[in-house]
Amino acid sequence: MHYADMHDRGCASPRALLEHPTVAHSVASQLPAQLPAVTSPALSDTWQALLDHRALLSGHSLASLFDADPGRCASLSLEWDEWLADWSKQRLTQDTMNLLLAHARERNLEAWIAALFAGEKVNLSELRPALHTALRRPGDAPLAVDGADIIPGIRATQARMRALAIQLRGGLRLGATGRPIRNVINLGIGGSDLGPAMVCEALAGPRASPRDGIDVAFVSNVDPEHLTRTLAGLDPATTLFIVTSKTFTTIETLRNAQAAREWLAANLGGGAALAQHFVAVSSNVDAARAFGIAGGDVLPMWDWVGGRFSLWSAAGVSIAVRCGWDTFADLLAGAASMDAHFRDAPLERNLPVLLGLIDYWNAQVLGYPQRIVVPYAHALGRFPAYLQQLALESNGKSVQRDGGVLGHASAPAVWGATGTDSQHAFFQWLHQGTQIVPVEFIVPVRAAHPLGDQQSVLVANALAQAQALMIGKPLSAVRTELAAKGLPSEGIDAQAAHRVCPGDRPSTTLLLPQLDARRL
Structure with missing residues (x-):
């Protein structure tokens, strides 16, 4: 859901906006009948309540909120499917969450969720559904778009993806010289690259031998160095290219x-x-064939799947090739499980809704313009870049859903890097800088490939960083530490101020048992 949808200033329908650009109309009377109305929060009691609540919290530190509520950890966390989401270190209380939930209901969030899964045209700027969820739903129950059931086409495409992955991984696809293909390069950019590349890096793992699976590389940049470096050392006779472009005009x-x-x-x-x-x-079969690609080797894409969600579509064939079809199927199953939770769970126990509301509180009510995501998993090195497109490609706009100008900030910038590397890069800025930036820690508890006690050290670092961001280190504690090290008073005076950490920095921690396809 757009940040603009949660708090905009005056709404007009997309049709009214096009037909009467200077006249305001009621969205409720203009939207397609199946969709819930978008009402203006300009006179919203729930929005004003959030502003009043912000003022009440302004004089309280995170530490004092813990002192005032011994049950804070239990009330501000949620377990789901072996995940634990803990937002007790955010600058909020249970009263905050109740106010956010009331605001979400006033903004018709439940109805918009239902419309999304029903295939309604929730993409109002293009008047299309946003049905990436259909790509990962189990079963063959019909789902119609413009009167046609889309499920048979999805299943047929997935069968072709599976067959191609088995063919390539088994050395059965032969090149022009009759030798089997052993290297695959995906050519795509944006959603045709970021998602599949992220998943392959996260799940492929080390290969036991050159015969174990097949190599898949990704080239996105038009900078010739990207392709040149990728081709270096490869044998053309055993290399295949997957050209991923919805329009085949990128x-x-x-x-x-x-x-x-x-x-x-x-x-x-x-x-x-x-x-x-x-x-x-591609959806442009004719252009792909004109390029010289056999029609039977063109996998379809659909206009009801946004580019940033395309890894779930045939654009994910590179994942199936590198990681195996069973892994891709587990990825789909995990997403389907979360889809069902998002669709069916009450808002009070709905993990994506609650986490989204916390981000909304931070960005729109508290005014934090950035959001940092730090996976304590080396395999998730590409995850922050993937989230950037996912969150910012639409939510970064300066207009509302209806095309009107925003009367408030757009979505916060999203960036990050893996821990513990990031602790030696930008964490000093997080702890000691003048800007407060909420942090989201993603922490697998068990290692996919254990080495001694290293996973325990990794997890301990993540938990310690979240605690240190909240507690900080006051000047008195710094002076005591330096004195214990034997520094003279003039040395303490010179160094102490540089080591102070103000604390009171918010964070959320997401714990999962282990990183695998289903949990990704």
């Missing part, structure tokens, strides 16, 4: 695809046989 992707074709032709000769080295994922 400039960066097509330039790289043309360069790849020239590289193959220079080494293998031209001709129709080069088609054996290409697969496409």
Whole structure:
């Protein structure tokens, strides 16, 4: 849900906006009948209540909130499917959560969730559904878009993805010279790259031997260095390219695809046989075939799947190739489980809703313009970049859902890096800087490949950082520490101020048993 949807200033329908750009109309009378009305919060009692509540909390530190409520950890956390989400270190109370939930209900959140899953055209700027959830739902119950059931097409495409993954991983796909394909390069950008690349890095793990699976690389940038470095050392006779572009007109992707074709032709000769080295994922079958890709090697995409959600579609075939179809199926099953929870759970026990409301509180009510995500998992190194597109490609706009100008800040910037590396990069700024930035820690408790006590050290670091951000280190404690080290008083005076940490920095911690496909 857009931040703009939770708090905008005056609403007009997209149709009214187009037809009468200077006249305000009621959204409730203009939206498609199936969708809930979007009401203006300009006179909202719940929004004013949040502002009043912010003022009440302004004089209280996080530590004092813990002192005042011994049950704070239990009331401000939620367990679901072996996950533990703990937001007790955020600058809020249970009263805050109750006010946020009331505001969400006033903004018709429950009805918008139902409309999303029903296939209503919740993408109002393009008048399309947003049905990435259909790509991962189990079973074959019908789901209609514009009167046509989309489930059979999804199942047929998934069957083709599975067959291609088995073929490539088993060495059954042959190149122009008759040798099996052993290297795959995905050519795509944005959602055609960020999601699949993130998942492959997170789940593929080390290969036991060159015969264990198949190598998959990702090239997104039109900078020739990206493709050149990726091709270095590869054998054209055993290399296949997946050209992933919904429209098959994306400039960066097509330039790289043309360069790849020239590289193959220079080494293998031209001709129709080069088609054996290409697969496409696109809704533009004619353009892919004109490029030289066989029609049977073009996997479809649909306009009701946004690019930032495309890893769940045929664009995820690179995941199935690198990690195996069973892993991709587990990824879909995990997402389907969360979809069902998001769709069915009451808002008070709904994990994505609660976490979204906390981010909304931080960004829109408290005015924090940034959000940092720190996975304490090296395998999630690409996760912050993936979240950037997921969160900011639409929510970063300066207009509301209806196209009107925002009367408040858009979504906060999202960035981050893995722990513990980030502790030696920007954590000093987090602890001691003048800007307060909420942090979200993602912490797998068990290691996929244990080495001694290293996972315990990793987890301990994450928990300690969250605690230190909240508690801080006052000047008196710093002076005592320096004195215990034997520093003279003039040395203490010179160093103490540089070591003070103000504390009172908010964070959320997400604990999961282990990083695997289902939990990702």
